[in-house]
Amino acid sequence: MRGLSFRAPDCFERVRVVLLRPSHPGNVGAVARAMRVMGLRRLAVVAPRYPDVLSHPDAVAFASGAAAVLTEAQVFARTSDALESVTLAVAVSAQGREFGPVPHPPEALARQALDELAADPQAQVAFVFGPERTGLSIEDTLLCQALLAIPTDLEYGSLNLAQAVQVVCYGLATAARQSDAASPVAADSPMPYEGRVATHAAVEGLFAHLERSLVDIGFIDPRHPKKLMPRLRRLLSRSRMEVEEVDILRGICTQIDKLVQAGSREKT
Numbered sequence: 121m122r123g124l125s126f127r128a129p130d131c132f133e134r135v136r137v138v139l140l141r142p143s144h145p146g147n148v149g150a151v152a153r154a155m156r157v158m159g160l161r162r163l164a165v166v167a168p169r170y171p172d173v174l175s176h177p178d179a180v181a182f183a184s185g186a187a188a189v190l191t192e193a194q195v196f197a198r199t200s201d202a203l204e205s206v207t208l209a210v211a212v213s214a215q216g217r218e219f220g221p222v223p224h225p226p227e228a229l230a231r232q233a234l235d236e237l238a239a240d241p242q243a244q245v246a247f248v249f250g251p252e253r254t255g256l257s258i259e260d261t262l263l264c265q266a267l268l269a270i271p272t273d274l275e276y277g278s279l280n281l282a283q284a285v286q287v288v289c290y291g292l293a294t295a296a297r298q299s300d301a302a303s304p305v306a307a308d309s310p311m312p313y314e315g316r317v318a319t320h321a322a323v324e325g326l327f328a329h330l331e332r333s334l335v336d337i338g339f340i341d342p343r344h345p346k347k348l349m350p351r352l353r354r355l356l357s358r359s360r361m362e363v364e365e366v367d368i369l370r371g372i373c374t375q376i377d378k379l380v381q382a383g384s385r386e387k388t
């Protein structure tokens with residue numbers, strides 16, 4: 121008998137913790153432990169200060185019984201590589217950003233993540249944490265569709281990286297236990313999506329294409345782009361586009377490209 125222990129749901133396989141540019145191997149080990157005790161195993165590390173951080177003695181020591189999380193973890197060069205197949209990326213940061221998603225507390229985003237995982241067997245969720253010293257950059261925050269902020273004391277709100285991971289993972293585990301106890305609650309909870317939510321890679325591909333097409337038709341001046349793309353990114357990210365919707369918008373861009381090309385052929 122181990123007190124109030126629980127069995128992690130299968131959908132936790134589709135949840136990953138992403139650490140951006142961590143400096144301290146001990147923190148990475150402590151993150152592995154914070155995840156493992158809550159039944160989460162998928163860890164991704166982006167551009168760590170020590171390339172061999174997963175086998176660094178401090179990481180192994182701090183991971184304690186969660187060494188397997190480290191050995192199975194993946195290292196990526198860029199944030200977008202770690203998010204490629206992800207359908208819901210949650211930035212974890214105390215700071216909101218202009219044009220970024222509005223902050224929500226851990227329990228609200230844990231609920232949303234579990235709902236999306238239940239609604240679509242191909243959904244994948246990432247919780248993205250920033251570097252110890254600088255926190256999440258604006259660029260990295262804007263790659264995410266949601267923002268999780270841990271409510272803290274007004275005068276000091278910066279948690280240690282592994283402690284922030286612990287709070288988020290505990291929130292997920294708590295939400296999973298509650299929906300387990302209340303099942304079959306999933307049946308009458310609204311299905312938020314009819315189709316499959318598009319992956320990070322598909323959405324980023326659309327933003328890049330849209331920007332090119334808008335430049336081509338003269339709507340964006342590349343020398344003075346103003347805040348157009350961040351605004352469009354926020355608008356479209358809010359709607360959590362589905363696979364088919366991304367395809368439609370790319371189709372519109374492709375049609376724009378064709379007309380622009382035809383127009384420039386006519387001129388020559």
Ligand code: SAH
Binds near residue numbers: 213252255277279
């Ligand atoms: N000096 C940095 C803090 C980084 S702490 C700053 O002031 O932004 C490392 C990471 O832990 C952060 O990037 C974030 O992912 C997470 N974190 C720490 N405190 C948090 C809080 N109150 N809410 C959400 N995330 C937090």
